[in-house]
Amino acid sequence: MNKLPQVFANGKAFIPFITAGDPELEVTEQLVYQMAEVGADLIELGIPFSDPIAEGPVIQEADNRALAAGTTTDKIFAMVARIRQCCQVPIAFMTYVNPIFTYGTERFMKNCREVGVYAVIVPDVPFEEKQELLPFCSTYEVDLISMIAPTSNRRIRKIASEAQGFIYCVSSLGVTGVRRELSNDVEQMIKLVKEVKDIPCAIGFGISTPEQARQMARLADGVIVGSAIVKIIGQYGADCVPHVVEYVRSMKNAIE
Amino acid sequence: MSNGHFGNHGGQYIPETLMNAVLELEDAYYHYKNDPGFQDELTELLNNYAGRPSLLYFAEKMTGDLKGAKIYLKREDLNHTGSHKINNVLGQVLLAKRMGKTRVIAETGAGQHGVATATAAALMGLDCEIFMGKEDTDRQRLNVYRMELLGAQVHAVISGTQTLKDAVNETMREWTNRVADTHYVLGSVMGPHPFPTIVRDFQSVIGREVKQQVLQKEGRLPDALLACVGGGSNAMGIFYNFIEEPGVRLIGCEAAGRGVDTAETAATIATGTAGIFHGMKSYFCQDQYGQIAPVYSISAGLDYPGIGPEHAHLYDTGRAEYVPVTDDEAVEAFEYLSRTEGIIPAVESAHAVAYARKLAPTMGKDQILVVNLSGRGDKDVAAIARYRGEQIDE
Numbered sequence: 001m002n003k004l005p006q007v008f009a010n011g012k013a014f015i016p017f018i019t020a021g022d023p024e025l026e027v028t029e030q031l032v033y034q035m036a037e038v039g040a041d042l043i044e045l046g047i048p049f050s051d052p053i054a055e056g057p058v059i060q061e062a063d064n065r066a067l068a069a070g071t072t073t074d075k076i077f078a079m080v081a082r083i084r085q086c087c088q089v090p091i092a093f094m095t096y097v098n099p100i101f102t103y104g105t106e107r108f109m110k111n112c113r114e115v116g117v118y119a120v121i122v123p124d125v126p127f128e129e130k131q132e133l134l135p136f137c138s139t140y141e142v143d144l145i146s147m148i149a150p151t152s153n154r155r156i157r158k159i160a161s162e163a164q165g166f167i168y169c170v171s172s173l174g175v176t177g178v179r180r181e182l183s184n185d186v187e188q189m190i191k192l193v194k195e196v197k198d199i200p201c202a203i204g205f206g207i208s209t210p211e212q213a214r215q216m217a218r219l220a221d222g223v224i225v226g227s228a229i230v231k232i233i234g235q236y237g238a239d240c241v242p243h244v245v246e247y248v249r250s251m252k253n254a255i256e
Numbered sequence: 257m258s259n260g261h262f263g264n265h266g267g268q269y270i271p272e273t274l275m276n277a278v279l280e281l282e283d284a285y286y287h288y289k290n291d292p293g294f295q296d297e298l299t300e301l302l303n304n305y306a307g308r309p310s311l312l313y314f315a316e317k318m319t320g321d322l323k324g325a326k327i328y329l330k331r332e333d334l335n336h337t338g339s340h341k342i343n344n345v346l347g348q349v350l351l352a353k354r355m356g357k358t359r360v361i362a363e364t365g366a367g368q369h370g371v372a373t374a375t376a377a378a379l380m381g382l383d384c385e386i387f388m389g390k391e392d393t394d395r396q397r398l399n400v401y402r403m404e405l406l407g408a409q410v411h412a413v414i415s416g417t418q419t420l421k422d423a424v425n426e427t428m429r430e431w432t433n434r435v436a437d438t439h440y441v442l443g444s445v446m447g448p449h450p451f452p453t454i455v456r457d458f459q460s461v462i463g464r465e466v467k468q469q470v471l472q473k474e475g476r477l478p479d480a481l482l483a484c485v486g487g488g489s490n491a492m493g494i495f496y497n498f499i500e501e502p503g504v505r506l507i508g509c510e511a512a513g514r515g516v517d518t519a520e521t522a523a524t525i526a527t528g529t530a531g532i533f534h535g536m537k538s539y540f541c542q543d544q545y546g547q548i549a550p551v552y553s554i555s556a557g558l559d560y561p562g563i564g565p566e567h568a569h570l571y572d573t574g575r576a577e578y579v580p581v582t583d584d585e586a587v588e589a590f591e592y593l594s595r596t597e598g599i600i601p602a603v604e605s606a607h608a609v610a611y612a613r614k615l616a617p618t619m620g621k622d623q624i625l626v627v628n629l630s631g632r633g634d635k636d637v638a639a640i641a642r643y644r645g646e647q648i649d650e
Contacts, residue, residue, distance in 0.1 A: 050547040051416060051533065053428045054271045060415055073545050097269055097532045102546030124269045124535075128259055132269075132532070149273040151435060159272075173273060174433035 003090045004042070004118050004143055004165045008200040012255045013041035013222030014213075015202055016229050016248055017094060019062035020045045021071025023237050025079050031233075034245045036089035039252040044121065044224065047076055047095035054123040056177030058227040061234060073103050080115040092119035092145065097132065106136045113140035119165050121145045127159050148193065149173075150185050160193040166200040167193055169220065171207070177227045179206030187219045210254030217255035225251060260449020263572055265565035268448040270535045273432045281439070282450040284355045289457070294354065301346045302461065305379070306336045308343075310462075312469035312626070317596050318612075325479065325619035327612060329599070329629045330466055330494060339602060339631030340462060340490045341372035345441060347458035349376035352439035359383040359434075362441040363427040365392055365420035365486065366557035366604065367399025368631055369443030374408035376441075384408040387427045389419040392556045399635055417550040420486070420560045424534055444487025445564035448535030452564050459493025466626055467497050474624055480505035480615065483628035484607040485578065486522070486558035488567045490630035499575060507615070508567060509607040511553035512580035522551035524563040525571055525578035531562075538568040554583040554643065557604040557631075585610040587643055590633060602631030603640065 007013050016035050020028050032043055048066035052059060080091060093112065100108045100122065112120065120142055125133060130144060137144045143165030148156050150173055160167060171186050172179060190201045203216045204224030213223045232247060233240045260266045268278060288294040302308040311331040319327045332340040352360055360382050364370030370386040377384035386403050390412045393400050403410050416422035424447075431440045442451040445459070463481075470478055481498060483491035485508035498504045510523040521527055524539050531540040533548060541549040541561040553559040563578075570576035586603055589610035594600045601609055605628070612627045619625065633640075641648045 051421065051425050053425050053534075054432070056429075057415070067547060098540075098542070098546040098548070100546075101532050101537075102529070102542065102544070123271050124532075126268065126270060126272050126275045128268050128275070132267075147272045149271070151273050151276045153276060155272075155275065170273060173435065175429045 007042040007090050008166065008221050010041070012217040013202060014039060014248070014252045014255055015042045015044055015222050015224040016040050017044040017046060017224060017226030018229055018233065019048055019059065019066050020076045020079065021048060021066030021069055022062040022230070022233055023065050024069045025071060025075060027238055027241065029079055029083060030241050031244055032083055032089065033087055034241055035248050036087055038245055038249040040089065040248055041222065042090045042092060044092050044094045044226070045076070047073055047093055047099055049096040049099055052096060054175055056175040056227060058230050058234065059176050062230045073099055077111045077115055080117060084116050091117050092121055093117055094121040097122050097125050100133065105133055109136040109140040109142050112142045117142065119143040119145050121168060123147060127155065148189055150189070152189070156189060156192045157196050160196040160199065163197060163199055166202055166222065168224065169201050169203045171203050171205045171216070176205055178208040178231070190220055210250055213251050214254045223255055260453055262566045262569035265536065265538045265568040266449055266452060267537050268535060269532050269537070270448045271432055274435065277431070277435045278448055278450065280355070284351060285450055285454050288351055288354055294350065298347055298350055301350070302343065306342045306346060307334060308461065309465045310334050312466060312473065314473070315597050318593070321596060322613060322616040324616040324621065325623040325625040327616055328470065328624065328626045330462060330626055332462060332490065332628060332630045333599070333601065333605070333632035337368070337372045337375050338634065339368040339372065340459060340493060341369045341443060342375070343461055343493065344443065344455050344458040344489060345369070345372040345376045348439070348441045348454065349373070349380050349382065352441070353380050353382065355439065357382070357437055357439040359438045360441050361385045361387065361427055361430055361438055362443060363420065363423035364388045364443065365423065365559060366555065366602070367392070367396040367403070367635060368557060368602070370403050370408070370410070371399055371406070373441045374403040374406035377408065378406045386410045387413050387423045387430065389413050389417070389423050391418040392420065392423070395639055396556055396635060420556065421548065444489040445492040445566060446487040446534060446536060446562060452536065452566055455489050456492045456496055456566060459489050460496040462490065462493035462628065463495060463497035466494060470624065470626065477501055477504055478624040478626045479503070479619065480507055480625050481628070482507050482509060482608045482612050482615070482625065484509045484558060484604045484630060485563060485567060486511065486560045486604070487562070488564040490628050492564060492566060494628045495570070495576060506570065506576040507611065508576055508578045509581045509611045510578055511555055511558035511607060512582045513552040513554070515582055516580045520552035522553040522559050522561065523580040524561065526580045533562060536565045538565045539563055554586065554639070555603045555607065557602070558607065579611055581607040581610045587640060589613060590636070590640055599629070600633035600637070601629055602633050603636040605630045606633070
């Protein structure tokens with residue numbers, strides 16, 4: 001059964017992103033268990049890609065580390081299947097369209113369904129190209145998450161009206177990465193979405209401090225944090241788990 | 257055709273942040289395409305700034321030496337800035353200016369597209385930043401300095417394989433960062449719609465001229481057209497006006513690097529599979545999980561793991577053929593054309609010359625072969641010397 005609704009059922013959602021296999025899959029598995037334990041409401045698992053054009057240097061390097069460690073889509077599915085034996089935290093995959101298309105879109109979505117991944121976030125599939133994935137997403141009941149950006153303007157109504165699961169609101173121009181200043185344009189974006197559809201909105205891109213998380217959580221239903229966590233993983237490598245857990249706990253507390 | 261699909265290929269696979277920019281570009285392009293004022297200004301620039309039409313030169317000595325088809329060279333190397341890249345760049349920078357953009361950014365491999373973009377930006381008074389793989393800035397240092405002379409800022413890209421693919425990644429990232437005042441001058445018939453169509457249209461002047469020139473000289477159409485293919489802009493430019501002429505063979509020459517049976521190759525049609533990358537569905541060199549392969553060619557301009565979507569379609573339908581040419585063959589052709597005709601070709605274009613040396617002798621003396629000499633080879637001299645074991649200071 002699709003567990004996405006429960007992500008936003010208990011107040012503001014905290015959604016951490018990590019790249020699967022960075023620095024190795026055993027560490028990813030531990031991170032999932034422990035982030036779930038301290039209150040992550042949905043975990044975004046990145047399937048590494050050689051050329052992630054929407055990512056800044058921090059996540060690019062994580063992708064490189066994961067691929068260098070021999071991480072593959074098959075090994076990631078196997079890991080999620082293992083996780084599911086003892087942990088039911090909602091998981092979404094974040095990856096680029098090429099790893100999905102090359103794997104076989106139907107096979108990919110079927111595997112998602114089998115291991116219990118309920119959503120996919122694919123930054124290089126905009127509204128105009130969603131038919132590439134949507135038919136198989138529908139067959140296997142995997143939500144294809146829509147993104148809106150500060151440049152979306154009049155596209156927001158169209159995107160929101162057909163959105164499923166939740167909407168990923170990109171807070172700022174550019175690629176992923178930690179930012180000192182966040183714009184408040186996102187408030188207007190979310191207002192437009194809610195006029196069209198009653199669907200949860202989560203804000204991502206650039207959020208790193210508890211203060212920023214608190215500020216963004218006031219505007220949205222959830223907060224997505226990637227680069228700040230991946231930076232910790234990059235710094236501590238295989239010993240990163242307690243450091244990440246501490247950080248996730250502080251961020252979760254900040255938005256409650 | 258919707259969203260720029262060519263058969264199964266093409267499309268607009270880009271982040272939402274860029275969608276409004278490409279839709280705005282598409283509107284502007286279709287508006288100015290039929291705007292006489294725009295077209296007149298472009299023609300004026302092509303003729304009186306870039307030096308068009310370029311010559312269609314009968315390579316008599318090469319023809320005599322190979323003892324087969326009559327060989328003509330389409331001399332895009334004689335254009336201002338030394339390659340066909342200027343055709344597309346003048347069109348796109350003019351378009352950017354009409355759209356009210358004040359800044360252009362571009363990727364470059366060999367540096368030809370970067371130099372052309374920096375040139376057009378200087379001429380039309382726009383700010384210009386060029387992204388070039390670190391490895392390419394090393395092997396094409398002269399072009400880096402050239403771009404800086406023209407007032408452009410050159411960024412050496414240190415991510416990934418530090419070549420053309422990574423330069424495209426970084427330019428796309430920069431575009432998402434600053435999209436309102438900036439136009440991305442994409443250099444080949446690739447990327448998201450409308451770029452493959454825009455670049456093809458601006459480059460199609462090559463084939464239009466070839467058709468007129470060959471009819472004038474020979475009273476008939478050629479039997480085959482040869483062009484090198486990385487992303488495929490000079491090939492698309494010469495092919496486009498002949499697609500509806502079934503008697504004309506269209507042959508794209510891919511960079512095989514050290515050979516299509518090695519990992520050090522950039523021959524996408526020969527070794528690639530279907531994928532979606534850099535905004536388009538097409539063929540790519542990649543592994544079974546869709547990770548893009550680190551490709552290799554001696555030619556920085558062909559060192560790219562994909563091919564434009566219209567080429568992928570021409571391949572699917574069998575209308576065009578694609579053949580691999582190795583580094584060794586290209587370097588030999590580079591030297592051969594220099595000695596035989598007194599023309600030093602770009603190492604990219606030398607791939608097409610190399611295949612002409614194989615193909616011409618198999619054709620009859622009454623047949624005609626046109627090779628698109630897409631660029632001049634000054635920029636490659638030091639690299640060819642290194643390939644031959646000689647160290648030259650640039």
